[in-house]
Amino acid sequence: MTARPSPPGQMRLPLQSDLPDGAEGFVVSDCNRAAVAALEDWPNLIGGAMAICGPAGCGKSRLAQIWAERVGAVALHGAEAALIDPMEIEGRPVLLDRAKDVDDETLFHLINLAQAPGGALLMVARSAPSSWEVALPDLRSRLDAVISVPMEAPDDAVLAAMLDARFAERGIRPQKDVVPYLLRRIDRSAAAAEAVVETLDALHKPVTRALAREALEGTDGSGESFE
Known part of the structure; x- marks a missing residue:
């Protein structure tokens, strides 16, 4: 099927995302072991949405980018997620860094898309999605259901x-x-x-x-x- 042109105001994805090198040099320790284990085989067994959260500088974005490179995920950052054409990410795993910066409607749609076959959404933020203030009731229930895995400051x-x-x-x-x-x-x-x-x-x-x-x-x- 031929993809439709992106509507005005939406951006088309490049064929390859700019991601850092692989996991070389990433040290697994007590401060990040739970998050590493959670992402090790996800979303192979079950898709949906997951979040890793922790303080600034703990390495959560690096770990998430390594995951994105491994699974071929689309990498989005904060408010830019509102510009994406949903057709470009349907059925694909998505990394959403700075997830708390995303508006309610966009976040709601991204979580819904993660339920499609082949889809998954990994959110990265300092706090767990269950603690975010949102206005959409349907989004509230979805965020409360997201599995959140904490990371701690570097040991x-x-x-x-x-x-x-x-x-x-x-x-x-x-x-x-x-x-x-x-x-x-x-x-x-x-x-x-x-x-x-x-x-x-x-x-x-x-x-x-x-x-x-x-x-x-x-x-x-x-x-x-x-x-």
Whole structure:
């Protein structure tokens, strides 16, 4: 059957979504193990809607993107989901990141489409769908029925992997005591790992524990601020 042209205001999907590389480097630990297990064979056994939720920087979007790459899902982000032509995603798995930013009507239709053969909807948000404020009664009941799997802030194993990856991207080989030192002192998020490595890189010095301490204190060791 020939696909109909997309109505004005709707966007057509590219044949391939821009997704990150596969699961290489993704560390499974206690903070994310339940979500990894939940997605391992989903939606092979049963479709429908599922959500993974957790604090900013916990790796939920990365995990969801790995899932999307594995199953060939269409990746949508927040409010842009309202622009999609439903014919483009019917019968296909869909990843909806920043799901709480989506308007009620669009979210209602996406959940309904997930019930079709071959369909599935993975939502990513900081809080579980059952806690979202919505105006549509029918949407309320659907969100309450969504299986939600929590993720926690990165534990030591995951945060250490994040730091190692950020150092490697910049060609930095820190002394072996630097990462354990940083683990005890930075916020437990991907953003914090990126920020501290960027700060250390900007100093153009061998990355030692002493330099890490200076970076976290915001001085160059002589009392002069980096800013």
